[in-house]
Amino acid sequence: MRSRRWWQLWLVVPALLAVGTPVQAHLMNTGFGPFYDGLTHPFVTPEDLLPVVAVTLLAGLRGAQCGRWVLFVLPWAWLSGMMVGLVIIPPGSASWLTCGLTIALGALVAADQKLPLPMVVGLAMVLGLAHGWMNSAGLAQAQSGALSMVGIISALFGIVALLAGPVVALHAAWARVVVRVAGSWITAIGLLMLGWTVRAANG
Amino acid sequence: MTPSWQHRLHPCVHPIWTLAWMVMVAWPLTALAHTKGGEALGFSSGVQHPMSGLDHVLAMIAVGVWGAQLGAPAVWLLPVTFPMVMAFGGMLALLGVPLPGIEIGIAVSALALGCMVCREARPPLWMATALVGFFAIFHGHAHGTELPAGANGLLYSVGFVLGTGGLHAVGIAIGLLHRWRAGQLALRVAGATVAVAGGVFLWRAVL
Numbered sequence: 032m033r034s035r036r037w038w039q040l041w042l043v044v045p046a047l048l049a050v051g052t053p054v055q056a057h058l059m060n061t062g063f064g065p066f067y068d069g070l071t072h073p074f075v076t077p078e079d080l081l082p083v084v085a086v087t088l089l090a091g092l093r094g095a096q097c098g099r100w101v102l103f104v105l106p107w108a109w110l111s112g113m114m115v116g117l118v119i120i121p122p123g124s125a126s127w128l129t130c131g132l133t134i135a136l137g138a139l140v141a142a143d144q145k146l147p148l149p150m151v152v153g154l155a156m157v158l159g160l161a162h163g164w165m166n167s168a169g170l171a172q173a174q175s176g177a178l179s180m181v182g183i184i185s186a187l188f189g190i191v192a193l194l195a196g197p198v199v200a201l202h203a204a205w206a207r208v209v210v211r212v213a214g215s216w217i218t219a220i221g222l223l224m225l226g227w228t229v230r231a232a233n234g
Numbered sequence: 235m236t237p238s239w240q241h242r243l244h245p246c247v248h249p250i251w252t253l254a255w256m257v258m259v260a261w262p263l264t265a266l267a268h269t270k271g272g273e274a275l276g277f278s279s280g281v282q283h284p285m286s287g288l289d290h291v292l293a294m295i296a297v298g299v300w301g302a303q304l305g306a307p308a309v310w311l312l313p314v315t316f317p318m319v320m321a322f323g324g325m326l327a328l329l330g331v332p333l334p335g336i337e338i339g340i341a342v343s344a345l346a347l348g349c350m351v352c353r354e355a356r357p358p359l360w361m362a363t364a365l366v367g368f369f370a371i372f373h374g375h376a377h378g379t380e381l382p383a384g385a386n387g388l389l390y391s392v393g394f395v396l397g398t399g400g401l402h403a404v405g406i407a408i409g410l411l412h413r414w415r416a417g418q419l420a421l422r423v424a425g426a427t428v429a430v431a432g433g434v435f436l437w438r439a440v441l
Contacts, residue, residue, distance in 0.1 A: 037252060040252060041252055041255065044252070044255075044256050044259070045255070045256075045259045048256070048259050049259075077388050077389060077392055078388055081392075141314060141318075208310045211310070211314070212310060212313070212314055212399070215314040215317060215318050216317060216395050216396070216399055218318055218321070219317045219318045219320070219321035219391075219395045220321070220388075220391045220392055220395050222318070222321040222322055222324070222325045223321050223324050223325060223328070223378075223387070223390075223391035223394065223395070224387070224388055224391060225325055226324060226325035226326075226327070226328030226329055226378065227328060227387030227388065227391070229328065229329050230328045230329070230330075230387075231387075233330075
């Protein structure tokens with residue numbers, strides 16, 4: 032009996048998936064919503080995502096207390112940066128800062144540097160303030176407000192929680208090596224970003 | 235003892251298979267409408283670029299195999315060093331800093347790394363790291379010079395580093411054969427093959 036039900040599921044699920052639904056291209060104009068715009072922003076903006084991942088891995092490697100601090104400090108600092116940006120408009124792109132933070136944070140993860148808690152929290156704060164401030168320029172252009180900000184910091188909270196937690200729980204030496212390898216890759220990407228930035232600046 | 239509910243199902247309709255089928259059906263294909271600024275091109279071409287030349291592929295896999303032969307900590311230190319220094323070489327190319335003899339350097343890297351794998355050479359760790367890092371600059375510079383116009387730089391870089399890391403991982407996986415005596419012999423033969431290929435690349439580069 033149960034077997035028949037699974038067979039039915041086997042046939043019905045693809046049929047349901049194949050049913051055509053109206054395609055909503057250009058969702059920005061059709062009500063996808065500023066909250067969801069904000070929620071998806073870090074995932075479609077690698078220059079924001081990479082340093083966030085790096086500082087999260089760094090916090091996770093340093094332990095649960097560090098992870099908890101970064102979990103709250105990073106979104107708070109990001110929000111503060113965005114609010115500052117509403118008053119003091121950021122001067123265009125600050126790719127140099129993004130590259131520098133990405134390279135430095137990735138290298139700290141790769142080296143498994145045993146930084147004290149205040150320093151890791153300080154780095155998270157600097158990252159949040161700087162990138163939040165830069166994000167505010169995009170928010171002003173898109174004319175999206177508080178809901179976008181809430182979406183962005185919700186996404187950041189989720190990223191830190193979902194990534195730092197498992198890293199804190201890693202005890203096997205090889206698993207920590209995997210995290211360090213990820214840090215080295217982030218640094219490598221940051222170096223190439225720097226090259227691209229200089230190339231773009233030189234025309 | 236009552237059999238669990240999975241055991242009463244036909245093997246073909248195991249929930250895992252059903253889930254896999256659902257994922258496969260729902261898996262989106264690449265949508266190319268309104269690709270903003272060439273992002274898809276940037277990432278995909280970045281992943282493919284390290285695999286675009288046999289000389290690059292052989293050298294990067296050889297790094298992973300050599301690391302596996304040397305064991306910890308070289309097994310992870312060499313594949314960490316290579317992408318970082320390679321990215322530095324790529325950055326130099328993007329900055330417009332010239333590097334002479336790139337093709338010769340790449341060919342020599344395949345030759346030298348193949349010899350290391352073939353001989354199961356065990357130099358001091360710093361020397362192995364320095365050797366790998368030295369050759370990585372040539373590979374990175376070559377990739378940086380050949381970057382496609384119009385590609386999204388950041389996504390290209392992400393794909394490029396992931397592609398390189400993937401090749402190292404393949405090398406490490408192959409290097410696991412080192413646990414068995416026959417595997418050790420096979421790896422040495424593979425190393426000799428890479429060295430011969432490197433010799434051919436060097437011959438072409440010089441001529």
